[in-house]
Amino acid sequence: MATLQAPADPESNPRVKAVFDDIRATRKTDFVNNLWRTLAFDADLLERTWAEVKAVMAAPGALDPLTRELIYIAVSIANSCGYCVHSHTAAARAKGMSDAQHAELLAIVSLAAKTNHLVTGLQVPLDPAFDANRP
Amino acid sequence: MATLQAPADPESNPRVKAVFDDIRATRKTDFVNNLWRTLAFDADLLERTWAEVKAVMAAPGALDPLTRELIYIAVSIANSCGYCVHSHTAAARAKGMSDAQHAELLAIVSLAAKTNHLVTGLQVPLDPAFDANRP
Amino acid sequence: MATLQAPADPESNPRVKAVFDDIRATRKTDFVNNLWRTLAFDADLLERTWAEVKAVMAAPGALDPLTRELIYIAVSIANSCGYCVHSHTAAARAKGMSDAQHAELLAIVSLAAKTNHLVTGLQVPLDPAFDANRP
Amino acid sequence: MATLQAPADPESNPRVKAVFDDIRATRKTDFVNNLWRTLAFDADLLERTWAEVKAVMAAPGALDPLTRELIYIAVSIANSCGYCVHSHTAAARAKGMSDAQHAELLAIVSLAAKTNHLVTGLQVPLDPAFDANRP
Amino acid sequence: MATLQAPADPESNPRVKAVFDDIRATRKTDFVNNLWRTLAFDADLLERTWAEVKAVMAAPGALDPLTRELIYIAVSIANSCGYCVHSHTAAARAKGMSDAQHAELLAIVSLAAKTNHLVTGLQVPLDPAFDANRP
Amino acid sequence: MATLQAPADPESNPRVKAVFDDIRATRKTDFVNNLWRTLAFDADLLERTWAEVKAVMAAPGALDPLTRELIYIAVSIANSCGYCVHSHTAAARAKGMSDAQHAELLAIVSLAAKTNHLVTGLQVPLDPAFDANRP
The missing domain is CATH 1.20.1290.10 (AhpD-like)
Known part of the structure; x- marks a missing residue:
């Protein structure tokens, strides 16, 4: 039970699909967990959140x-x-x-x-x- | 400003002195910070807290x-x-x-x-x- | 799973019924959510909590x-x-x-x-x- | 350093004075601490907060x-x-x-x-x- | 759904069994709740946690x-x-x-x-x- | 007392100066508060934090x-x-x-x-x- 309806077919939105593809490529797995599926309701928020998670958690440091x-x-x-x-x-x-x-x-x-x-x-x-x- | 009066001369209590000596030996410094000086108001609480900090933070692991x-x-x-x-x-x-x-x-x-x-x-x-x- | 048994028939208590009626009238809906149904175990706490929620959230301001x-x-x-x-x-x-x-x-x-x-x-x-x- | 200016002479407001008098009477002391002196900027908030503190903390229970x-x-x-x-x-x-x-x-x-x-x-x-x- | 697999047969580990026996004896009940069953994955953590809970909550004070x-x-x-x-x-x-x-x-x-x-x-x-x- | 030494002359770093200039322009004031002066110890963290604060708090929405x-x-x-x-x-x-x-x-x-x-x-x-x- 979430506080909003996650899109039924998120990857029909090309901006969402691009983020999901990058998540799969970065993590080397097909699995995209519910946080991202729920954030897909707002492509801006999704893009900015993933960009930061990727920069902080996946870049060399x-x-x-x-x-x-x-x-x-x-x-x-x-x-x-x-x-x-x-x-x-x-x-x-x-x-x-x-x-x-x-x-x-x-x-x-x-x-x-x-x-x-x-x-x-x-x-x-x-x-x-x-x-x-x-x- | 603390919520209780830390003892003025904590090491006059031999149990407190033993803990402070162990803190100094473990950390290889003469400095005993205010947390321990304040906890000295209750030797039980001081001993148990330090024993756990030492076990979790200073032992090999x-x-x-x-x-x-x-x-x-x-x-x-x-x-x-x-x-x-x-x-x-x-x-x-x-x-x-x-x-x-x-x-x-x-x-x-x-x-x-x-x-x-x-x-x-x-x-x-x-x-x-x-x-x-x-x- | 709550930490106490909510009353099975809360509105048999006239003080609880008065609060539930006021909730329905204030919110213009028949729905009384579980917070109020659970708080009904103590009429004082229910009355005081609802009075404050109504004053802060529903009064002009x-x-x-x-x-x-x-x-x-x-x-x-x-x-x-x-x-x-x-x-x-x-x-x-x-x-x-x-x-x-x-x-x-x-x-x-x-x-x-x-x-x-x-x-x-x-x-x-x-x-x-x-x-x-x-x- | 507070986030608002507490009134310089709070008891010139009779509603504030009534609350302060009740605090002193209830607690049997002349001392009114800074929380109440700061809350005096809004008589409603002061009255409601003190009424609840008194009911919950000072009444028999x-x-x-x-x-x-x-x-x-x-x-x-x-x-x-x-x-x-x-x-x-x-x-x-x-x-x-x-x-x-x-x-x-x-x-x-x-x-x-x-x-x-x-x-x-x-x-x-x-x-x-x-x-x-x-x- | 826990973040780790609790041992299927925790009392086959004698250190775990000793803690569970002490929990049952101290609390005068056969019931050992899930916190302890989950902590059983690490006997050290289980022993230290229970020892502290027993000392702080069950000893005279x-x-x-x-x-x-x-x-x-x-x-x-x-x-x-x-x-x-x-x-x-x-x-x-x-x-x-x-x-x-x-x-x-x-x-x-x-x-x-x-x-x-x-x-x-x-x-x-x-x-x-x-x-x-x-x- | 901070947990690190804020740079004494932060604007000698051109990346920091650019952020401070943008803070002053966006907020229409000469005042740059201590959060930014402290964050200046790491130009990456400063730039990313300010960019997000500006996007979320200062853009139309x-x-x-x-x-x-x-x-x-x-x-x-x-x-x-x-x-x-x-x-x-x-x-x-x-x-x-x-x-x-x-x-x-x-x-x-x-x-x-x-x-x-x-x-x-x-x-x-x-x-x-x-x-x-x-x-």
């Missing part, structure tokens, strides 16, 4: 592809997005995440949440040593 | 130390914990995070937040392909 | 009815409340939200989430110019 | 006053509201919260955050036994 | 067992963890939570969320009186 | 400029980003937001947060009527 997915999962958990947790966990597995790495990711994410709440409950004052601009 | 810090920062940003963002960004730098990696981390975290909100706004239905238990 | 719904959806997305996103998206459509406005709402909400996370990750210091009390 | 404050602090921590954590921790202390209770509150809040993130990361399916409506 | 559950529910609501809200509401009922207490809990949690958002929207400056370290 | 800012503020409040609340409240005022509209915005945002938490606490089941895809 300073962090390796699996690390990027682990960061993505961490944010998605903290923002309580069940769909995103599912889709990026699947992506991380496809990029080689082992069970041990998955368990460690969950241990770090949940520990961070724990100390985040401790710090906010204590209202710990900032240490001047953390100032990136200190002399 | 399936993810390298810098990757762990990047995940920690990601969660701390999503949970809006300013102190935690500062302290773990400092830790990531100490473990070698470059400016390019920092910029990439921020690009991934903010993109994830963006698609998390898109997905929640669209209420995208789960793809059966994401089911870890499918036959 | 400084913002038009559709703008109010868009704001409501934005908060519900950020707070990850799937039910609320569904019910207020339906309400916004009933008040005339077009597909183009829906797409723009989602673009703004997701961009805001993105820069919220960027700003929190950078811990950007406040500009004095933003001080409403500056001379 | 099924939970004792300290328990109510502990719940309020827990939500304020999870929603990352530093001002709210400060003001309700002060209120809890005024209602008798001991250091041991404070430490236990923080231990529960941070553990809950930890398992919330674990569960969201795992996307644990609901147990039918939790259904309040099961036969 | 400064807060009574029902109050602890109410705090746990409050955090789980604010963090939008549906599974956690279900499981801890069931636990609170098992520990004696009445319908009136449940309604009051929900009234406090939702009021706190309301004022949290008001305060964050107003960016209310901290009152010096809330400083736990003031002379 | 289906929602008027003030409504867009109100939605932006709503999300920033719910995500607890103090800086963002300050900067977008200032922007909304510059675009004509009255005190009455500001009060109404805060009333809607805080009410939405309240019912978001109520719904999550109750785990209200979705009404089939909200299904955008129902026949």
Whole structure:
């Protein structure tokens, strides 16, 4: 049950088809998941969102592809997005995440949440040593 | 301004001193940051929190130390914990995070937040392909 | 699956019936959605919640009815409340939200989430110019 | 630095003065904290907010006053509201919260955050036994 | 649909069986809910998580067992963890939570969320009186 | 105190200067706020972020400029980003937001947060009527 009707035949729109083709080529799979099928209701939003996901997640960069997915999962958990947790966990597995790495990711994410709440409950004052601009 | 009075002389309590000594030895620095100084008001909570941070963040494991810090920062940003963002960004730098990696981390975290909100706004239905238990 | 049993015959309670009648009259529809049917387990909570929703969302004011719904959806997305996103998206459509406005709402909400996370990750210091009390 | 100018002399408005007088009488103190001084910019919002806070937090009910404050602090921590954590921790202390209770509150809040993130990361399916409506 | 395959026969692992036995003994019930069945994929994570839940929630302390559950529910609501809200509401009922207490809990949690958002929207400056370290 | 050192002379970088010039031209003001000054540490991130903010917030569209800012503020409040609340409240005022509209915005945002938490606490089941895809 979505909040809008995804187009029944999205690829009849050539702009949507171009994005879907690029998703399939970039990811080397025929599978186009529901986020993109739903976003197809607005070609502008679809194009801009995919362009950014491709640039940030699929281009060469300073962090390796699996690390990027682990960061993505961490944010998605903290923002309580069940769909995103599912889709990026699947992506991380496809990029080689082992069970041990998955368990460690969950241990770090949940520990961070724990100390985040401790710090906010204590209202710990900032240490001047953390100032990136200190002399 | 914290929500409780951190002990003026925390290391007069031998249990607190033992934790602080272990923090200094584990991190190879004399610096003990305010989270631990504030938690010193309750030796149980201090000991348990440090034991877990040490086990998850400092023991050998399936993810390298810098990757762990990047995940920690990601969660701390999503949970809006300013102190935690500062302290773990400092830790990531100490473990070698470059400016390019920092910029990439921020690009991934903010993109994830963006698609998390898109997905929640669209209420995208789960793809059966994401089911870890499918036959 | 709710966390409590909604009353099987809520309108047998005259206080609940009065609220349901007012919901139907205010919204000009026979439909009373599950939030109110579940809240019927406690007539006080039901009455107070509906009174506030009616006062804030249905009374004349400084913002038009559709703008109010868009704001409501934005908060519900950020707070990850799937039910609320569904019910207020339906309400916004009933008040005339077009597909183009829906797409723009989602673009703004997701961009805001993105820069919220960027700003929190950078811990950007406040500009004095933003001080409403500056001379 | 607030997002609006709080009135310089709020009690010159008789509606504001009536609320402030009721705050002082209800709480048995001369102190009116900044939330109310800032809300004084809009008498309607001030009156409605105080009426609800008084009804929920100060009237006799099924939970004792300290328990109510502990719940309020827990939500304020999870929603990352530093001002709210400060003001309700002060209120809890005024209602008798001991250091041991404070430490236990923080231990529960941070553990809950930890398992919330674990569960969201795992996307644990609901147990039918939790259904309040099961036969 | 979970993000990983829970072990089909978890108690064939003696470490998992020991935890499940302790859960059953501590809670005086044969029921082991899905969180633990899913966590069984990693015995370390399972053991550490259960040890902490048992220490914080089941050991004698400064807060009574029902109050602890109410705090746990409050955090789980604010963090939008549906599974956690279900499981801890069931636990609170098992520990004696009445319908009136449940309604009051929900009234406090939702009021706190309301004022949290008001305060964050107003960016209310901290009152010096809330400083736990003031002379 | 930021998590990184903003460049001391950002406009010595021609890519940064071009963005700052466009910000000043688009907003018809000499003022460039700290978010952009901090983002200047990475010209790619600066360019992409500004391009998106400009496209979504400053181009003609289906929602008027003030409504867009109100939605932006709503999300920033719910995500607890103090800086963002300050900067977008200032922007909304510059675009004509009255005190009455500001009060109404805060009333809607805080009410939405309240019912978001109520719904999550109750785990209200979705009404089939909200299904955008129902026949």
